[in-house]
Amino acid sequence: MTNAGSAELLLGGIVLVGASVQWLTGMGFALIAVPALVLVIGPAQGVVLANCAAGAISIAGLATGWRRVRIGAMAPLVIAAACTVPAGSWVAARLPEPVLLAGVGILVTVAVAIVMGGVRISALTGTRGAVAAGAVGGFMNSAAGVGGPPYSLYAVNAGWTVREFVPNAQFYGIMVNVFSVAANGAPRLSGTAWGAALAGMVAGALIGRVFASRIPEQWIRRLILALALTGGLTALVKGLQGMG
Known part of the structure; x- marks a missing residue:
């Protein structure tokens, strides 16, 4: 198998794992996939591919649960994210690749540490908390492909x-992710790479749906955090090596 073929197979595997996790938990694609994607196809393309894939999986997942969306509660989060996505895209476009790689690693590692610690932040409550979480999440999503942790912290503090x-x-x-793709553009991948990514999304969805009711939620949570932490630290180390 050629190097290109190996990279595309690896790309599809990364997307498959991330998609499986997102179908199991509603979130987690970015934490799992972004650190690995940026190592395989580079920070810029890895982030925008994660934006596209996570958005597509969310659309499919919401098809049966859209009636439970709390539009009033989500509006401040979404509006604030829309305001900060361009800033994240601007910063990411101007950073050297090793710096961006290290930045992605730091953001993922810190996000995982916060979630693992079960942090509760009293400021992340009410409309003001929603605006703060959305603003940070929008910036992180367009800059590093990881916008979920601020939302998660908001939801935890809201007692959802x-x-x-x-x-x-x-x-x-x-x-x-729609905002982020609009700001960053679509990923520039070969046809076979797109095929591998799409196959990974479909296979991941099928696997996630099969195991959703069979795997204890606590096991899934531990696996997500372990994989995300490993990936974040790996991206950080590689970025620091590139700056050396």
Whole structure:
């Protein structure tokens, strides 16, 4: 197999794992896939591919749960994200690749650490908290492809149940990724790379749906965090090496 063929196979595998996780939990594609994608196809293309894939998976996932979306609660998050996405895109476009790679690693690692610590932030409540979470999430999503953790922290502090969290996470994922793709553009991939990514999304969706009711949520959560932390640290190390 050629190097290009190996890279495309790896790309499809990364998307498959990320898609499986997102179908199982409503979020998590970016935390799983972004650190690996930026290592395989570079920070710029890895981020925009993650934006496209996460948005597409969220659209499919919301098809059956859209009635549970809390539009009133989500509006401040989405509006704030729309305002900060261009800033994240502007910053990412001007950073050297090793710096951007290290930045992605830092953001993923910090986000995982915060989620693992079960942090509760009293400021992330009410409309003001929604605006803050949306603003940070929009910037992070367009700059590094990882916009979910601020939303997660907001939902935790709001006391949302899993039933409330998942459809609203999917709605937020659609909106923030649409904004990010509009700001960053579509990924520039070969036809076979696109085919591998699409195949990974379809296979990941099927796997996620099959195992959604069979795997304890706590096991899934631990796996997501372990993989995301490993990927974030790997991207950080490679970025620092590139700057050396």
